[in-house]
Amino acid sequence: MLERMAANNFQLVEQKPLVEVDDLRVRFVSRDLDVQVVNGVSFKLNEGKVLCLLGESGSGKSVTMRALMRLMPSHAELRGNISIDGNDMLSVPARKLRKLRGRLVSMVFQEPMTALDPVFTVGNQIAESVAYHDGVSAKAARARALELLELVQVPSAARRLDAYPHELSGGLRQRVMIALALACRPKLLLADEPTTALDATVQIQILLLLRKLQEELGMATIFVTHDLGVACEVADDVAVMYAGRFVEHGPITEVMDRPSHPYTEGLLRSTVHGSTRGKRLDPIPGTPPDLRDLPSGCAFAPRCSYVRESCGTSVPWPFQAGSDQHTARCFRLDPNEGWAATT
Numbered sequence: 001m002l003e004r005m006a007a008n009n010f011q012l013v014e015q016k017p018l019v020e021v022d023d024l025r026v027r028f029v030s031r032d033l034d035v036q037v038v039n040g041v042s043f044k045l046n047e048g049k050v051l052c053l054l055g056e057s058g059s060g061k062s063v064t065m066r067a068l069m070r071l072m073p074s075h076a077e078l079r080g081n082i083s084i085d086g087n088d089m090l091s092v093p094a095r096k097l098r099k100l101r102g103r104l105v106s107m108v109f110q111e112p113m114t115a116l117d118p119v120f121t122v123g124n125q126i127a128e129s130v131a132y133h134d135g136v137s138a139k140a141a142r143a144r145a146l147e148l149l150e151l152v153q154v155p156s157a158a159r160r161l162d163a164y165p166h167e168l169s170g171g172l173r174q175r176v177m178i179a180l181a182l183a184c185r186p187k188l189l190l191a192d193e194p195t196t197a198l199d200a201t202v203q204i205q206i207l208l209l210l211r212k213l214q215e216e217l218g219m220a221t222i223f224v225t226h227d228l229g230v231a232c233e234v235a236d237d238v239a240v241m242y243a244g245r246f247v248e249h250g251p252i253t254e255v256m257d258r259p260s261h262p263y264t265e266g267l268l269r270s271t272v273h274g275s276t277r278g279k280r281l282d283p284i285p286g287t288p289p290d291l292r293d294l295p296s297g298c299a300f301a302p303r304c305s306y307v308r309e310s311c312g313t314s315v316p317w318p319f320q321a322g323s324d325q326h327t328a329r330c331f332r333l334d335p336n337e338g339w340a341a342t343t
């Protein structure tokens with residue numbers, strides 16, 4: 001009886017999210033530049049879950065990811081709150097931040113050659129990261145590097161430990177990059193278009209590998225992609241970005257079944273994945289906005305077929321779009337606007 005009560009109570013306690021981002025704003029300011037590229041992003045992500053960031057080029061996906069690790073150039077101004085496993089990422093001192101990068105959160109980049117050092121063997125690079133974070137001997141770190149190369153399914157891993165990055169194919173380099181990112185068993189993995197630079201068959205292999213590792217290791221993952229098919233394959237939740245904002249956010253199945261922002265609708269109509277077989281693809285008219293010169297209300301209004309006068313007056317806030325986890329920034333969802341009956 002007591003056990004059952006304890007179990008019921010346990011179910012009632014809501015899981016504390018691993019990642020909590022509140023009103024994140026990123027602005028680049030220098031002598032001849034002043035541009036707000038992320039503009040009020042808020043979201044939560046639980047342990048072991050996958051969030052995909054989707055959106056056109058320049059919408060702020062990569063900058064949002066880098067902000068989570070505070071990997072920003074000196075002319076970036078970050079505002080808002082980012083908490084990862086209780087760590088306030090925007091205010092932890094630089095020394096602690098270096099420890100958190102790798103151990104708490106680490107990143108797989110689009111192009112591994114930018115992250116791997118060409119003058120060290122891949123084994124040395126992975127072992128160095130293990131030794132730095134875990135404080136183990138050089139021998140133990142090398143043994144762990146071998147384990148990691150095996151985990152990411154690098155063939156002949158023992159031999160590949162002594163290879164330099166340029167001696168490996170693109171797909172193998174990406175696997176090494178993943179091994180490096182996993183070296184300290186992070187709770188959160190950030191993957192910024194990790195397959196874009198690879199050819200189609202290798203892309204699928206790397207995606208399957210990432211999904212398998214994510215499930216086996218129970219890591220939360222944030223995945224940046226342009227590709228709706230990839231999002232459907234890997235995500236629990238999706239956030240659609242437009243001009244530095246999440247214009248739609250929710251469980252992937254709900255967003256795909258019932259897109260509630262006109263931009264998400266457009267994305268679905270414009271991709272092979274979203275269109276019905278045999279039906280013509282329908283590109284979104286117009287071009288993405290210039291972030292230095294955004295319209296005063298909804299940034300999507302100039303391209304939107306539902307646009308009304310009120311869209312130009314204020315920025316829509318996130319309205320509930322389905323379940324209480326699904327929101328979209330569109331006035332069509334405002335119960336006070338009375339649009340539902342007319343659109």
Ligand SMILES: Nc1ncnc2c1ncn2[C@@H]1O[C@H](COP(=O)(O)OP(=O)(O)OP(=O)(O)O)[C@@H](O)[C@H]1O
Binds near residue numbers: 062073226
């Ligand atoms: N270091 C920087 N200095 C100034 N502007 C920058 C910097 N990095 C990114 N930006 C600008 O921030 C905006 C968002 O860039 P971001 O790389 O996040 O877009 P994205 O959605 O990831 O696009 P893509 O899919 O092409 O990678 C762009 O307008 C970009 O030019």
